[in-house]
Amino acid sequence: MKKLVIHGGRRLSGEVTIGGAKNSTVALIPAAILAETPVKFDSVPDILDVYNLQAILNSMNVTSTFRGGELMIDPTNIVESELPSTAIKSLRASYYFMGSLLGRFGRATVTFPGGDNIGPRPIDQHIKGFEALGATVHEENYTVYINAENGLKAARIFLDVVSVGATMNIIMAAVHAEGTTVLENAAREPEIIDLATFLNNMGAQIRGAGTDVIRITGVKKLESKNTHTIIPDRIEAGTYLALAAAQGDGVLVKNVIPEHLESFTAKLLEMGVDLEVREDSIYVPKSVNLQPIHIKTAPFPGFATDLQQPVTPLLTLASGTSVIQETIYPERTRHIPELQKLGVDISNDVYGQINVTQSSNFHGARVSAAEIRAGASLVATGLMADGITEVINAEHVLRGYDHIVHKLTMLNADIQIEEE
Ligand SMILES: CC(=O)N[C@H]1[C@@H](OP(=O)(O)OP(=O)(O)OC[C@H]2O[C@@H](n3ccc(=O)[nH]c3=O)[C@H](O)[C@@H]2O)O[C@H](CO)[C@@H](O)[C@@H]1O
Numbered sequence: 354m355k356k357l358v359i360h361g362g363r364r365l366s367g368e369v370t371i372g373g374a375k376n377s378t379v380a381l382i383p384a385a386i387l388a389e390t391p392v393k394f395d396s397v398p399d400i401l402d403v404y405n406l407q408a409i410l411n412s413m414n415v416t417s418t419f420r421g422g423e424l425m426i427d428p429t430n431i432v433e434s435e436l437p438s439t440a441i442k443s444l445r446a447s448y449y450f451m452g453s454l455l456g457r458f459g460r461a462t463v464t465f466p467g468g469d470n471i472g473p474r475p476i477d478q479h480i481k482g483f484e485a486l487g488a489t490v491h492e493e494n495y496t497v498y499i500n501a502e503n504g505l506k507a508a509r510i511f512l513d514v515v516s517v518g519a520t521m522n523i524i525m526a527a528v529h530a531e532g533t534t535v536l537e538n539a540a541r542e543p544e545i546i547d548l549a550t551f552l553n554n555m556g557a558q559i560r561g562a563g564t565d566v567i568r569i570t571g572v573k574k575l576e577s578k579n580t581h582t583i584i585p586d587r588i589e590a591g592t593y594l595a596l597a598a599a600q601g602d603g604v605l606v607k608n609v610i611p612e613h614l615e616s617f618t619a620k621l622l623e624m625g626v627d628l629e630v631r632e633d634s635i636y637v638p639k640s641v642n643l644q645p646i647h648i649k650t651a652p653f654p655g656f657a658t659d660l661q662q663p664v665t666p667l668l669t670l671a672s673g674t675s676v677i678q679e680t681i682y683p684e685r686t687r688h689i690p691e692l693q694k695l696g697v698d699i700s701n702d703v704y705g706q707i708n709v710t711q712s713s714n715f716h717g718a719r720v721s722a723a724e725i726r727a728g729a730s731l732v733a734t735g736l737m738a739d740g741i742t743e744v745i746n747a748e749h750v751l752r753g754y755d756h757i758v759h760k761l762t763m764l765n766a767d768i769q770i771e772e773e
């Protein structure tokens with residue numbers, strides 16, 4: 354087990370470059386097995402999820418090499434095999450192998466995925482999509498068996514819940530299905546456009562990604578002809594923007610697509626953070642006189658649930674009480690007792706409302722990262738606190754934050770990673 358050890362209180366300044374999006378990467382890697390050729394990605398973040406996905410690929414005789422942000426995957430000798438349950442359970446996105454194996458072989462057997470403990474995470478909409486495409490699905494002993502004996506046929510699918518995972522999984526399953534699948538009430542996250550771009554560049558016919566109606570016309574073959582560059586991680590960017598506003602004396606956050614962050618930057622501007630939004634970077638000056646705000650999480654283009662916890666340390670500087678309504682995962686509150694240990698005035702109710710009141714003089718403590726974004730909020734608060742903060746279970750943070758120790762150190766933070 355690893356822990357992050359932070360000597361807090363230092364002001365941050367300088368530049369940080371955002372890596373490729375975790376939530377694109379973890380869909381693109383399973384999608385690579387739909388290709389008949391080797392595929393290559395760049396701007397791949399150095400995160401634990403990538404290594405676990407490589408282990409899953411390896412079990413199917415799909416070779417991969419990952420070096421310096423470049424990931425090469427060769428699925429040409431893929432075989433159907435039992436997937437390693439430890440790796441499957443280590444991340445949520447292993448469920449994308451349901452869609453990609455179904456698309457490739459017309460069947461898939463995948464253990465229930467793991468991922469962040471942020472409340473119930475059903476997959477009924479994924480299953481609804483697979484069944485609409487002609488597959489039978491049954492679950493037994495935490496394993497999902499999906500089979501399209503008579504092949505996959507296009508369908509009209511209306512998602513009852515806007516789901517990123519179901520949208521991605523249905524796209525992957527439908528790329529080879531006969532006819533044109535119409536997916537309505539689809540999620541609109543930028544990572545879905547990234548997946549569609551990757552598949553379209555290999556010959557897929559996916560139209561409307563980024564809107565709530567996506568049309569997927571099945572094609573026979575997908576062949577990679579060029580390297581796919583992964584979009585910047587808007588959640589990592591938002592995490593550094595909030596931290597820079599809270600503890601920075603001038604920080605430039607580079608490699609961002611500002612349009613992907615509009616709901617987030619709008620809230621920082623509302624607080625009084627004097628952001629300078631440039632073409633592909635955002636400058637955050639030292640903040641003064643911050644105002645409390647109200648946040649309601651929502652599917653894209655709304656305020657991302659994944660930024661709810663990373664923005665919390667900044668809210669403690671506003672003159673009053675800020676209110677967060679977590680609508681996607683009302684139980685995404687496991688950071689709260691840990692932040693309280695550091696001196697943050699924060700509370701929540703059973704309806705998913707979180708109140709953050711102005712507080713200061715945070716003091717270092719030993720706290721546990723229950724999940725990735727909870728961990729990010731603890732790291733940020735530890736950087737603002739006096740004394741030493743130890744964030745245990747740091748694997749949750751390393752699962753999705755590229756080179757976090759190096760990036761924070763370059764911003765003048767005092768942070769180390771140690772074995773527990
Ligand atoms: C790997 C990845 O991209 N993870 C992201 C993805 O997770 P994930 O794809 O798992 O999240 P979804 O968009 O599917 O979930 C959104 C909401 O729909 C509900 N739901 C979802 C599927 C389903 O079949 N039935 C159902 O009821 C969920 O419980 C949740 O309340 O989107 C979440 C919401 O933006 C983010 O927090 C995660 O970081």
Ligand SMILES: C=C(OP(=O)(O)O)C(=O)O
Binds near residue numbers: 445446467469
């Ligand atoms: C919830 C998250 O990730 P995952 O869906 O991979 O668990 C996240 O990135 O905040």
